[in-house]
Amino acid sequence: MPKLTRWFIKTALVYLILALALGLVLASAGIFPQPFSVGGLTSVYFHLFMVGWVTQLIFGVANWMFPTLNREAPRGSETLGWATYYLVNAGLLLRAIGEPLLASGGAALWAILLVLSSALLVIAGLAFLVNNWNRVRGR
Amino acid sequence: MPPLSIWYVRSALVHLLIGFTVGGLMLANKGMPFAPELWLLRSAHIELLFVGWLIQLGMGVAFWILPRFWTPPVRGNETGAIVSLVLLNVGVWLVVVGTVWRSGYVLALLGRLSEVGAAIAFASHLWPRIVPRQS
Numbered sequence: 001m002p003k004l005t006r007w008f009i010k011t012a013l014v015y016l017i018l019a020l021a022l023g024l025v026l027a028s029a030g031i032f033p034q035p036f037s038v039g040g041l042t043s044v045y046f047h048l049f050m051v052g053w054v055t056q057l058i059f060g061v062a063n064w065m066f067p068t069l070n071r072e073a074p075r076g077s078e079t080l081g082w083a084t085y086y087l088v089n090a091g092l093l094l095r096a097i098g099e100p101l102l103a104s105g106g107a108a109l110w111a112i113l114l115v116l117s118s119a120l121l122v123i124a125g126l127a128f129l130v131n132n133w134n135r136v137r138g139r
Numbered sequence: 140m141p142p143l144s145i146w147y148v149r150s151a152l153v154h155l156l157i158g159f160t161v162g163g164l165m166l167a168n169k170g171m172p173f174a175p176e177l178w179l180l181r182s183a184h185i186e187l188l189f190v191g192w193l194i195q196l197g198m199g200v201a202f203w204i205l206p207r208f209w210t211p212p213v214r215g216n217e218t219g220a221i222v223s224l225v226l227l228n229v230g231v232w233l234v235v236v237g238t239v240w241r242s243g244y245v246l247a248l249l250g251r252l253s254e255v256g257a258a259i260a261f262a263s264h265l266w267p268r269i270v271p272r273q274s
Contacts, residue, residue, distance in 0.1 A: 125155055
């Protein structure tokens with residue numbers, strides 16, 4: 001299993017745990033006082049699950065299993081591959097910090113984090129598409 | 140990877156990028172509101188990513204990877220899979236337009252109907268290929 005795939009999948013597993021733990025926190029909203037706005041956390045929960053776990057798992061397995069390009073660069077650009085990894089995770093972490101803080105009446109800094117997060121995630125999606133487009137091919 | 144899978148997976152990749160872009164715009168708007176009407180795109184964002192990206196990618200990989208027959212055509216009758224590709228993509232965009240355009244509930248309904256058709260067509264193609272190793 002290539003290194004980038006291992007990083008994607010192990011990180012995805014961490015997000016799975018984080019998402020489920022956050023789900024537990026949200027489920028306890030009626031019992032225990034919440035430090036942050038539940039509304040802000042719900043979106044984070046959903047995106048930790050769908051982007052952090054599901055999409056990142058797909059990225060990792062696709063990097064491993066999609067048809068190779070050639071002998072020199074079988075999995076496309078290593079740089080672009082790693083860029084995708086860092087962009088997705090940076091974007092998600094900024095969102096996980098900024099969204100609940102902004103929803104709880106936070107400062108302009110949290111707003112900037114969200115804008116930055118959105119840019120990083122969109123670029124990550126573009127990087128993955130560009131790096132894997134030609135790997136979606138026949139024999 | 141067979142040609143039909145290439146169509147499925149590349150279409151899924153395009154939907155991933157569009158879905159991420161729509162989501163990114165909504166997130167940025169959440170931080171620094173510049174276009175409140177972006178919230179109308181929430182259902183479209185979900186549709187693009189759940190159906191356009193995830194389900195479509197799953198179908199494309201399933202068509203490629205699941206057991207093949209010993210004799211040609213090795214993937215059996217591909218008509219169902221072809222019909223499914225068309226119905227799924229038409230369905231996604233009918234739902235996207237129908238949910239963004241406030242009076243478009245009929246379009247959204249037609250879109251969902253199309254997606255159900257895609258699922259039935261895909262299942263009808265794939266069913267005979269779900270076999271144990273000895274078959």
